[in-house]
Amino acid sequence: MAADERGVESIRVLIADDQRLMRDGLRALLELQAGIAIVGEAGNGVEALARSAALAPDVVLMDVRMRQMTGVEATRALRERGERPRILILTTFDDDQYVFDALKAGAAGYVLKDLPAADLAAAIRTVHGGGVHLDPAVASKVVAELSRLQTPAAAFPAPDPTRFPASPLVEELTPREREVLRLLATGASNREIGAQLFISEGTVKNHISNILGRLGLRDRTQAAIYAKEHGLS
Incomplete structure:
Protein backbone atom coordinates (compact mmCIF):
# COMPACT_ATOMS: atom_id res chain seq x y z
CA MET A 1 0.00 0.00 0.00
CA ALA A 2 1.10 3.58 -0.67
CA ALA A 3 0.98 6.43 1.86
CA ASP A 4 -0.61 9.81 1.13
CA GLU A 5 0.73 13.20 2.21
CA ARG A 6 -0.65 12.61 5.69
CA GLY A 7 1.19 9.31 6.00
CA VAL A 8 -2.06 7.32 5.73
CA GLU A 9 -1.75 4.04 3.86
CA SER A 10 -3.65 4.03 0.56
CA ILE A 11 -4.79 1.19 -1.67
CA ARG A 12 -2.54 1.00 -4.74
CA VAL A 13 -4.69 0.71 -7.88
CA LEU A 14 -3.71 -0.13 -11.46
CA ILE A 15 -6.23 0.83 -14.18
CA ALA A 16 -6.36 -1.47 -17.24
CA ASP A 17 -8.62 -0.24 -20.04
CA ASP A 18 -8.01 0.15 -23.79
CA GLN A 19 -9.74 3.54 -23.95
CA ARG A 20 -7.47 6.42 -22.94
CA LEU A 21 -10.43 8.67 -22.19
CA MET A 22 -11.83 6.06 -19.80
CA ARG A 23 -8.48 5.65 -18.03
CA ASP A 24 -8.13 9.42 -17.64
CA GLY A 25 -11.66 9.69 -16.30
CA LEU A 26 -11.23 6.88 -13.81
CA ARG A 27 -7.94 8.34 -12.59
CA ALA A 28 -9.50 11.78 -12.12
CA LEU A 29 -12.48 10.36 -10.21
CA LEU A 30 -10.56 7.94 -8.01
CA GLU A 31 -7.85 10.42 -7.09
CA LEU A 32 -10.60 12.36 -5.31
CA GLN A 33 -11.42 9.33 -3.15
CA ALA A 34 -9.70 9.04 0.22
CA GLY A 35 -7.36 6.12 0.71
CA ILE A 36 -6.90 5.26 -2.98
CA ALA A 37 -3.73 5.89 -5.02
CA ILE A 38 -3.52 5.29 -8.77
CA VAL A 39 -0.06 3.81 -9.37
CA GLY A 40 -0.30 3.14 -13.10
CA GLU A 41 -2.32 2.44 -16.23
CA ALA A 42 -2.39 -0.24 -18.92
CA GLY A 43 -3.98 -0.13 -22.37
CA ASN A 44 -4.47 -3.88 -22.80
CA GLY A 45 -4.10 -7.19 -20.99
CA VAL A 46 -0.46 -7.67 -21.96
CA GLU A 47 0.43 -4.26 -20.54
CA ALA A 48 -1.60 -5.05 -17.42
CA LEU A 49 0.56 -8.10 -16.74
CA ALA A 50 3.78 -6.11 -17.20
CA ARG A 51 2.62 -3.15 -15.11
CA SER A 52 1.32 -5.41 -12.36
CA ALA A 53 4.70 -7.14 -12.11
CA ALA A 54 6.55 -3.81 -12.06
CA LEU A 55 4.23 -1.80 -9.79
CA ALA A 56 2.81 -4.45 -7.40
CA PRO A 57 -0.66 -2.88 -7.11
CA ASP A 58 -3.11 -3.98 -4.43
CA VAL A 59 -6.08 -3.90 -6.82
CA VAL A 60 -6.31 -4.00 -10.62
CA LEU A 61 -9.36 -2.38 -12.24
CA MET A 62 -9.69 -4.59 -15.32
CA ASP A 63 -11.80 -3.98 -18.41
CA VAL A 64 -13.14 -7.13 -20.09
CA ARG A 65 -12.75 -6.42 -23.80
CA MET A 66 -9.26 -5.23 -24.66
CA ARG A 67 -6.98 -5.75 -27.63
CA GLN A 68 -4.07 -8.26 -27.59
CA MET A 69 -5.29 -9.90 -24.37
CA THR A 70 -8.74 -9.65 -22.82
CA GLY A 71 -9.37 -8.78 -19.21
CA VAL A 72 -10.48 -12.34 -18.48
CA GLU A 73 -7.28 -13.75 -19.98
CA ALA A 74 -5.16 -11.24 -18.05
CA THR A 75 -7.00 -12.06 -14.83
CA ARG A 76 -6.36 -15.77 -15.34
CA ALA A 77 -2.69 -15.11 -16.10
CA LEU A 78 -2.23 -13.02 -12.95
CA ARG A 79 -3.78 -15.73 -10.82
CA GLU A 80 -1.70 -18.46 -12.46
CA ARG A 81 1.46 -16.41 -11.87
CA GLY A 82 0.54 -16.22 -8.22
CA GLU A 83 0.61 -12.43 -8.11
CA ARG A 84 -1.14 -10.75 -5.23
CA PRO A 85 -3.44 -8.05 -6.69
CA ARG A 86 -7.16 -8.44 -6.27
CA ILE A 87 -8.93 -8.13 -9.62
CA LEU A 88 -12.04 -5.98 -9.95
CA ILE A 89 -13.65 -6.24 -13.38
CA LEU A 90 -15.00 -2.86 -14.50
CA THR A 91 -16.90 -2.97 -17.78
CA THR A 92 -19.99 -1.98 -19.73
CA PHE A 93 -20.80 -5.63 -20.45
CA ASP A 94 -23.02 -7.69 -18.12
CA ASP A 95 -23.35 -10.64 -20.48
CA ASP A 96 -23.61 -13.94 -18.59
CA GLN A 97 -20.58 -15.43 -20.29
CA TYR A 98 -18.34 -12.49 -19.39
CA VAL A 99 -19.53 -12.61 -15.77
CA PHE A 100 -18.93 -16.32 -15.22
CA ASP A 101 -15.71 -16.42 -17.23
CA ALA A 102 -14.32 -13.57 -15.12
CA LEU A 103 -15.30 -15.18 -11.83
CA LYS A 104 -13.96 -18.51 -12.97
CA ALA A 105 -10.67 -16.84 -13.92
CA GLY A 106 -10.30 -15.51 -10.38
CA ALA A 107 -11.80 -12.01 -10.32
CA ALA A 108 -12.85 -10.83 -6.86
CA GLY A 109 -15.55 -8.54 -8.17
CA TYR A 110 -17.50 -7.42 -11.24
CA VAL A 111 -18.98 -3.93 -11.57
CA LEU A 112 -20.43 -1.89 -14.41
CA LYS A 113 -19.03 1.44 -15.57
CA ASP A 114 -22.20 3.41 -14.90
CA LEU A 115 -21.82 3.27 -11.11
CA PRO A 116 -20.99 6.42 -9.08
CA ALA A 117 -17.35 7.09 -8.18
CA ALA A 118 -18.04 6.62 -4.46
CA ASP A 119 -19.55 3.18 -5.13
CA LEU A 120 -16.54 2.20 -7.24
CA ALA A 121 -14.24 3.29 -4.41
CA ALA A 122 -16.30 1.20 -1.99
CA ALA A 123 -15.99 -1.82 -4.30
CA ILE A 124 -12.22 -1.34 -4.44
CA ARG A 125 -12.04 -1.24 -0.65
CA THR A 126 -14.21 -4.35 -0.38
CA VAL A 127 -12.10 -6.52 -2.67
CA HIS A 128 -8.88 -5.16 -1.19
CA GLY A 129 -10.16 -6.18 2.25
CA GLY A 130 -10.66 -9.74 1.04
CA GLY A 131 -14.35 -9.49 0.21
CA VAL A 132 -16.28 -10.12 -3.00
CA HIS A 133 -18.22 -7.34 -4.73
CA LEU A 134 -20.76 -7.89 -7.49
CA ASP A 135 -22.85 -5.24 -9.21
CA PRO A 136 -26.54 -5.88 -8.33
CA ALA A 137 -27.33 -6.67 -11.98
CA VAL A 138 -24.49 -9.17 -12.03
CA ALA A 139 -25.37 -10.64 -8.64
CA SER A 140 -28.87 -11.41 -9.91
CA LYS A 141 -27.33 -13.44 -12.74
CA VAL A 142 -25.21 -15.40 -10.27
CA VAL A 143 -28.25 -16.11 -8.09
CA ALA A 144 -30.26 -17.19 -11.15
CA GLU A 145 -27.48 -19.54 -12.22
CA LEU A 146 -27.21 -21.04 -8.75
CA SER A 147 -30.99 -21.54 -8.68
CA ARG A 148 -30.74 -23.27 -12.04
CA LEU A 149 -28.04 -25.58 -10.71
CA GLN A 150 -30.27 -26.47 -7.75
CA THR A 151 -33.19 -27.40 -10.02
CA PRO A 152 -33.74 -31.19 -10.39
CA ALA A 153 -31.48 -32.66 -13.06
CA ALA A 154 -34.42 -33.79 -15.17
CA ALA A 155 -35.43 -30.19 -15.86
CA PHE A 156 -32.12 -29.00 -17.27
CA PRO A 157 -28.99 -30.44 -18.87
Missing part, protein backbone atom coordinates in the same frame (compact mmCIF):
# COMPACT_ATOMS: atom_id res chain seq x y z
CA ALA A 158 -26.12 -31.20 -16.51
CA PRO A 159 -24.15 -28.06 -15.53
CA ASP A 160 -20.89 -27.35 -17.30
CA PRO A 161 -18.24 -29.33 -15.35
CA THR A 162 -15.56 -26.80 -16.32
CA ARG A 163 -17.36 -23.88 -14.70
CA PHE A 164 -16.50 -24.96 -11.17
CA PRO A 165 -14.20 -27.84 -10.19
CA ALA A 166 -15.64 -30.97 -8.65
CA SER A 167 -15.56 -30.72 -4.83
CA PRO A 168 -15.96 -33.05 -1.86
CA LEU A 169 -19.19 -32.85 0.14
CA VAL A 170 -19.69 -29.94 2.49
CA GLU A 171 -19.56 -32.47 5.31
CA GLU A 172 -15.80 -32.65 4.74
CA LEU A 173 -15.53 -29.23 6.40
CA THR A 174 -15.26 -28.72 10.15
CA PRO A 175 -18.05 -26.76 11.89
CA ARG A 176 -15.75 -23.75 12.18
CA GLU A 177 -14.82 -23.92 8.50
CA ARG A 178 -18.50 -23.97 7.60
CA GLU A 179 -19.03 -20.83 9.69
CA VAL A 180 -16.15 -19.10 7.92
CA LEU A 181 -17.45 -20.21 4.51
CA ARG A 182 -20.96 -18.97 5.32
CA LEU A 183 -19.65 -15.52 6.27
CA LEU A 184 -17.29 -15.43 3.30
CA ALA A 185 -20.29 -15.96 1.02
CA THR A 186 -21.88 -12.77 2.37
CA GLY A 187 -18.90 -10.78 1.06
CA ALA A 188 -17.39 -10.26 4.53
CA SER A 189 -13.66 -9.46 4.68
CA ASN A 190 -11.23 -11.51 6.76
CA ARG A 191 -11.33 -8.83 9.45
CA GLU A 192 -15.13 -8.87 9.57
CA ILE A 193 -15.21 -12.67 9.71
CA GLY A 194 -12.67 -12.65 12.53
CA ALA A 195 -14.66 -10.07 14.49
CA GLN A 196 -17.87 -12.07 14.20
CA LEU A 197 -16.23 -15.36 15.19
CA PHE A 198 -13.82 -13.83 17.74
CA ILE A 199 -10.73 -15.17 16.00
CA SER A 200 -7.71 -13.44 14.45
CA GLU A 201 -7.39 -12.50 10.79
CA GLY A 202 -4.50 -14.96 10.55
CA THR A 203 -6.74 -17.76 11.78
CA VAL A 204 -9.40 -16.74 9.26
CA LYS A 205 -6.82 -16.92 6.46
CA ASN A 206 -5.78 -20.39 7.62
CA HIS A 207 -9.40 -21.55 7.64
CA ILE A 208 -9.99 -20.16 4.14
CA SER A 209 -6.85 -21.88 2.87
CA ASN A 210 -8.09 -25.17 4.35
CA ILE A 211 -11.55 -24.65 2.84
CA LEU A 212 -10.15 -24.04 -0.63
CA GLY A 213 -7.97 -27.12 -0.36
CA ARG A 214 -10.75 -29.38 0.92
CA LEU A 215 -13.24 -28.23 -1.72
CA GLY A 216 -10.78 -28.11 -4.61
CA LEU A 217 -11.48 -24.42 -5.26
CA ARG A 218 -9.11 -21.74 -6.56
CA ASP A 219 -10.07 -18.65 -4.58
CA ARG A 220 -12.64 -17.09 -2.26
CA THR A 221 -14.87 -16.01 -5.15
CA GLN A 222 -15.40 -19.63 -6.17
CA ALA A 223 -15.79 -20.50 -2.48
CA ALA A 224 -18.55 -17.90 -2.09
CA ILE A 225 -20.42 -19.26 -5.10
CA TYR A 226 -19.92 -22.84 -3.84
CA ALA A 227 -21.41 -21.82 -0.48
CA LYS A 228 -24.49 -20.31 -2.12
CA GLU A 229 -24.86 -23.34 -4.37
CA HIS A 230 -24.84 -25.65 -1.33
CA GLY A 231 -27.14 -23.58 0.86
CA LEU A 232 -24.51 -22.26 3.28
CA SER A 233 -25.33 -18.56 2.89
Whole structure:
Protein backbone atom coordinates (compact mmCIF):
# COMPACT_ATOMS: atom_id res chain seq x y z
CA MET A 1 0.00 0.00 0.00
CA ALA A 2 1.10 3.58 -0.67
CA ALA A 3 0.98 6.43 1.86
CA ASP A 4 -0.61 9.81 1.13
CA GLU A 5 0.73 13.20 2.21
CA ARG A 6 -0.65 12.61 5.69
CA GLY A 7 1.19 9.31 6.00
CA VAL A 8 -2.06 7.32 5.73
CA GLU A 9 -1.75 4.04 3.86
CA SER A 10 -3.65 4.03 0.56
CA ILE A 11 -4.79 1.19 -1.67
CA ARG A 12 -2.54 1.00 -4.74
CA VAL A 13 -4.69 0.71 -7.88
CA LEU A 14 -3.71 -0.13 -11.46
CA ILE A 15 -6.23 0.83 -14.18
CA ALA A 16 -6.36 -1.47 -17.24
CA ASP A 17 -8.62 -0.24 -20.04
CA ASP A 18 -8.01 0.15 -23.79
CA GLN A 19 -9.74 3.54 -23.95
CA ARG A 20 -7.47 6.42 -22.94
CA LEU A 21 -10.43 8.67 -22.19
CA MET A 22 -11.83 6.06 -19.80
CA ARG A 23 -8.48 5.65 -18.03
CA ASP A 24 -8.13 9.42 -17.64
CA GLY A 25 -11.66 9.69 -16.30
CA LEU A 26 -11.23 6.88 -13.81
CA ARG A 27 -7.94 8.34 -12.59
CA ALA A 28 -9.50 11.78 -12.12
CA LEU A 29 -12.48 10.36 -10.21
CA LEU A 30 -10.56 7.94 -8.01
CA GLU A 31 -7.85 10.42 -7.09
CA LEU A 32 -10.60 12.36 -5.31
CA GLN A 33 -11.42 9.33 -3.15
CA ALA A 34 -9.70 9.04 0.22
CA GLY A 35 -7.36 6.12 0.71
CA ILE A 36 -6.90 5.26 -2.98
CA ALA A 37 -3.73 5.89 -5.02
CA ILE A 38 -3.52 5.29 -8.77
CA VAL A 39 -0.06 3.81 -9.37
CA GLY A 40 -0.30 3.14 -13.10
CA GLU A 41 -2.32 2.44 -16.23
CA ALA A 42 -2.39 -0.24 -18.92
CA GLY A 43 -3.98 -0.13 -22.37
CA ASN A 44 -4.47 -3.88 -22.80
CA GLY A 45 -4.10 -7.19 -20.99
CA VAL A 46 -0.46 -7.67 -21.96
CA GLU A 47 0.43 -4.26 -20.54
CA ALA A 48 -1.60 -5.05 -17.42
CA LEU A 49 0.56 -8.10 -16.74
CA ALA A 50 3.78 -6.11 -17.20
CA ARG A 51 2.62 -3.15 -15.11
CA SER A 52 1.32 -5.41 -12.36
CA ALA A 53 4.70 -7.14 -12.11
CA ALA A 54 6.55 -3.81 -12.06
CA LEU A 55 4.23 -1.80 -9.79
CA ALA A 56 2.81 -4.45 -7.40
CA PRO A 57 -0.66 -2.88 -7.11
CA ASP A 58 -3.11 -3.98 -4.43
CA VAL A 59 -6.08 -3.90 -6.82
CA VAL A 60 -6.31 -4.00 -10.62
CA LEU A 61 -9.36 -2.38 -12.24
CA MET A 62 -9.69 -4.59 -15.32
CA ASP A 63 -11.80 -3.98 -18.41
CA VAL A 64 -13.14 -7.13 -20.09
CA ARG A 65 -12.75 -6.42 -23.80
CA MET A 66 -9.26 -5.23 -24.66
CA ARG A 67 -6.98 -5.75 -27.63
CA GLN A 68 -4.07 -8.26 -27.59
CA MET A 69 -5.29 -9.90 -24.37
CA THR A 70 -8.74 -9.65 -22.82
CA GLY A 71 -9.37 -8.78 -19.21
CA VAL A 72 -10.48 -12.34 -18.48
CA GLU A 73 -7.28 -13.75 -19.98
CA ALA A 74 -5.16 -11.24 -18.05
CA THR A 75 -7.00 -12.06 -14.83
CA ARG A 76 -6.36 -15.77 -15.34
CA ALA A 77 -2.69 -15.11 -16.10
CA LEU A 78 -2.23 -13.02 -12.95
CA ARG A 79 -3.78 -15.73 -10.82
CA GLU A 80 -1.70 -18.46 -12.46
CA ARG A 81 1.46 -16.41 -11.87
CA GLY A 82 0.54 -16.22 -8.22
CA GLU A 83 0.61 -12.43 -8.11
CA ARG A 84 -1.14 -10.75 -5.23
CA PRO A 85 -3.44 -8.05 -6.69
CA ARG A 86 -7.16 -8.44 -6.27
CA ILE A 87 -8.93 -8.13 -9.62
CA LEU A 88 -12.04 -5.98 -9.95
CA ILE A 89 -13.65 -6.24 -13.38
CA LEU A 90 -15.00 -2.86 -14.50
CA THR A 91 -16.90 -2.97 -17.78
CA THR A 92 -19.99 -1.98 -19.73
CA PHE A 93 -20.80 -5.63 -20.45
CA ASP A 94 -23.02 -7.69 -18.12
CA ASP A 95 -23.35 -10.64 -20.48
CA ASP A 96 -23.61 -13.94 -18.59
CA GLN A 97 -20.58 -15.43 -20.29
CA TYR A 98 -18.34 -12.49 -19.39
CA VAL A 99 -19.53 -12.61 -15.77
CA PHE A 100 -18.93 -16.32 -15.22
CA ASP A 101 -15.71 -16.42 -17.23
CA ALA A 102 -14.32 -13.57 -15.12
CA LEU A 103 -15.30 -15.18 -11.83
CA LYS A 104 -13.96 -18.51 -12.97
CA ALA A 105 -10.67 -16.84 -13.92
CA GLY A 106 -10.30 -15.51 -10.38
CA ALA A 107 -11.80 -12.01 -10.32
CA ALA A 108 -12.85 -10.83 -6.86
CA GLY A 109 -15.55 -8.54 -8.17
CA TYR A 110 -17.50 -7.42 -11.24
CA VAL A 111 -18.98 -3.93 -11.57
CA LEU A 112 -20.43 -1.89 -14.41
CA LYS A 113 -19.03 1.44 -15.57
CA ASP A 114 -22.20 3.41 -14.90
CA LEU A 115 -21.82 3.27 -11.11
CA PRO A 116 -20.99 6.42 -9.08
CA ALA A 117 -17.35 7.09 -8.18
CA ALA A 118 -18.04 6.62 -4.46
CA ASP A 119 -19.55 3.18 -5.13
CA LEU A 120 -16.54 2.20 -7.24
CA ALA A 121 -14.24 3.29 -4.41
CA ALA A 122 -16.30 1.20 -1.99
CA ALA A 123 -15.99 -1.82 -4.30
CA ILE A 124 -12.22 -1.34 -4.44
CA ARG A 125 -12.04 -1.24 -0.65
CA THR A 126 -14.21 -4.35 -0.38
CA VAL A 127 -12.10 -6.52 -2.67
CA HIS A 128 -8.88 -5.16 -1.19
CA GLY A 129 -10.16 -6.18 2.25
CA GLY A 130 -10.66 -9.74 1.04
CA GLY A 131 -14.35 -9.49 0.21
CA VAL A 132 -16.28 -10.12 -3.00
CA HIS A 133 -18.22 -7.34 -4.73
CA LEU A 134 -20.76 -7.89 -7.49
CA ASP A 135 -22.85 -5.24 -9.21
CA PRO A 136 -26.54 -5.88 -8.33
CA ALA A 137 -27.33 -6.67 -11.98
CA VAL A 138 -24.49 -9.17 -12.03
CA ALA A 139 -25.37 -10.64 -8.64
CA SER A 140 -28.87 -11.41 -9.91
CA LYS A 141 -27.33 -13.44 -12.74
CA VAL A 142 -25.21 -15.40 -10.27
CA VAL A 143 -28.25 -16.11 -8.09
CA ALA A 144 -30.26 -17.19 -11.15
CA GLU A 145 -27.48 -19.54 -12.22
CA LEU A 146 -27.21 -21.04 -8.75
CA SER A 147 -30.99 -21.54 -8.68
CA ARG A 148 -30.74 -23.27 -12.04
CA LEU A 149 -28.04 -25.58 -10.71
CA GLN A 150 -30.27 -26.47 -7.75
CA THR A 151 -33.19 -27.40 -10.02
CA PRO A 152 -33.74 -31.19 -10.39
CA ALA A 153 -31.48 -32.66 -13.06
CA ALA A 154 -34.42 -33.79 -15.17
CA ALA A 155 -35.43 -30.19 -15.86
CA PHE A 156 -32.12 -29.00 -17.27
CA PRO A 157 -28.99 -30.44 -18.87
CA ALA A 158 -26.12 -31.20 -16.51
CA PRO A 159 -24.15 -28.06 -15.53
CA ASP A 160 -20.89 -27.35 -17.30
CA PRO A 161 -18.24 -29.33 -15.35
CA THR A 162 -15.56 -26.80 -16.32
CA ARG A 163 -17.36 -23.88 -14.70
CA PHE A 164 -16.50 -24.96 -11.17
CA PRO A 165 -14.20 -27.84 -10.19
CA ALA A 166 -15.64 -30.97 -8.65
CA SER A 167 -15.56 -30.72 -4.83
CA PRO A 168 -15.96 -33.05 -1.86
CA LEU A 169 -19.19 -32.85 0.14
CA VAL A 170 -19.69 -29.94 2.49
CA GLU A 171 -19.56 -32.47 5.31
CA GLU A 172 -15.80 -32.65 4.74
CA LEU A 173 -15.53 -29.23 6.40
CA THR A 174 -15.26 -28.72 10.15
CA PRO A 175 -18.05 -26.76 11.89
CA ARG A 176 -15.75 -23.75 12.18
CA GLU A 177 -14.82 -23.92 8.50
CA ARG A 178 -18.50 -23.97 7.60
CA GLU A 179 -19.03 -20.83 9.69
CA VAL A 180 -16.15 -19.10 7.92
CA LEU A 181 -17.45 -20.21 4.51
CA ARG A 182 -20.96 -18.97 5.32
CA LEU A 183 -19.65 -15.52 6.27
CA LEU A 184 -17.29 -15.43 3.30
CA ALA A 185 -20.29 -15.96 1.02
CA THR A 186 -21.88 -12.77 2.37
CA GLY A 187 -18.90 -10.78 1.06
CA ALA A 188 -17.39 -10.26 4.53
CA SER A 189 -13.66 -9.46 4.68
CA ASN A 190 -11.23 -11.51 6.76
CA ARG A 191 -11.33 -8.83 9.45
CA GLU A 192 -15.13 -8.87 9.57
CA ILE A 193 -15.21 -12.67 9.71
CA GLY A 194 -12.67 -12.65 12.53
CA ALA A 195 -14.66 -10.07 14.49
CA GLN A 196 -17.87 -12.07 14.20
CA LEU A 197 -16.23 -15.36 15.19
CA PHE A 198 -13.82 -13.83 17.74
CA ILE A 199 -10.73 -15.17 16.00
CA SER A 200 -7.71 -13.44 14.45
CA GLU A 201 -7.39 -12.50 10.79
CA GLY A 202 -4.50 -14.96 10.55
CA THR A 203 -6.74 -17.76 11.78
CA VAL A 204 -9.40 -16.74 9.26
CA LYS A 205 -6.82 -16.92 6.46
CA ASN A 206 -5.78 -20.39 7.62
CA HIS A 207 -9.40 -21.55 7.64
CA ILE A 208 -9.99 -20.16 4.14
CA SER A 209 -6.85 -21.88 2.87
CA ASN A 210 -8.09 -25.17 4.35
CA ILE A 211 -11.55 -24.65 2.84
CA LEU A 212 -10.15 -24.04 -0.63
CA GLY A 213 -7.97 -27.12 -0.36
CA ARG A 214 -10.75 -29.38 0.92
CA LEU A 215 -13.24 -28.23 -1.72
CA GLY A 216 -10.78 -28.11 -4.61
CA LEU A 217 -11.48 -24.42 -5.26
CA ARG A 218 -9.11 -21.74 -6.56
CA ASP A 219 -10.07 -18.65 -4.58
CA ARG A 220 -12.64 -17.09 -2.26
CA THR A 221 -14.87 -16.01 -5.15
CA GLN A 222 -15.40 -19.63 -6.17
CA ALA A 223 -15.79 -20.50 -2.48
CA ALA A 224 -18.55 -17.90 -2.09
CA ILE A 225 -20.42 -19.26 -5.10
CA TYR A 226 -19.92 -22.84 -3.84
CA ALA A 227 -21.41 -21.82 -0.48
CA LYS A 228 -24.49 -20.31 -2.12
CA GLU A 229 -24.86 -23.34 -4.37
CA HIS A 230 -24.84 -25.65 -1.33
CA GLY A 231 -27.14 -23.58 0.86
CA LEU A 232 -24.51 -22.26 3.28
CA SER A 233 -25.33 -18.56 2.89
